[in-house]
Amino acid sequence: MNTAPDTATDTAPGSDLLRGSLRADAWGTAVFGVVMLAGGGWLSGPLGLPAGWFTPIGIAMLGGAAALGLIAGYPRIPPRPAALAVAGNGVSGAAMLLLVATGALPLTGLGVAFVLVGAAWVTGFAALQLTGLRRSRARA
Template identity: 65%
Template sequence: MSTRNTAAAPAAAAGQDGARLLRASLRVDGWGTAAFGVVMLAGGGWLSGPLGLPATWFVPIGIVMLAGGVALGLIARRPRVQSGAAVAAITANVLSGAVILPLAVAGVLPLTNQGTAFMVVGALWVLTFAALTAVGLRRATAASR
């Protein structure tokens, strides 16, 4: 007769699935954020007109996005993703979305239709990854309790 706790197996599997989702969401978010940063850095002069964003915004935003992408990649590469680092990534994404979305639709910037779409897509990106990372973190930590 086996004395293994069979109830623990589904919880462990759920925790592993949560950890995989957490790591994957951080990794994809990191690559996407870094790519966005490169686009902002490389295309700033060219994109300003079509998007209606001030040209002076592209370099600082590009640098921050590139650094953020690298940070997300480093967090995802750790043997165990630390809860605090995941919460920081979630918080940064939620705050970014909370700033970008109102700016995109409030009419305070001279955005073109393409610029509005660009910013709305960016806001949806960060909010989606905030949610995916939060779900992964919740699943990973719930199984370890």
């Protein structure tokens, strides 16, 4: 039995959390993107989001999901793209909170809840990914 690490695919401790959170974030982001693209016509009224926002947001979410999936797929996750994922999630969460706090959009109660859940989602993944990134750097 060979117990030597495979240097081509061996990952540092902490990488499992980083990789897993990037993958889960990619899948969730993809689902959100599809919902935005498919549901824009009928979600606008109940949420109070402008109808014209759904298509660009949906496309951006699908692009983001692809990027997250690519980052997670590296045998060794590069720190810079992982840090960009953390930053992107953090900025997205802050932007969503700002939209709600400023009342910049005519959100309904359901719309406020939708945006706050989105903010919690991306902020939660930013925290998980940052923790995984720090652990993998500390033990690499």
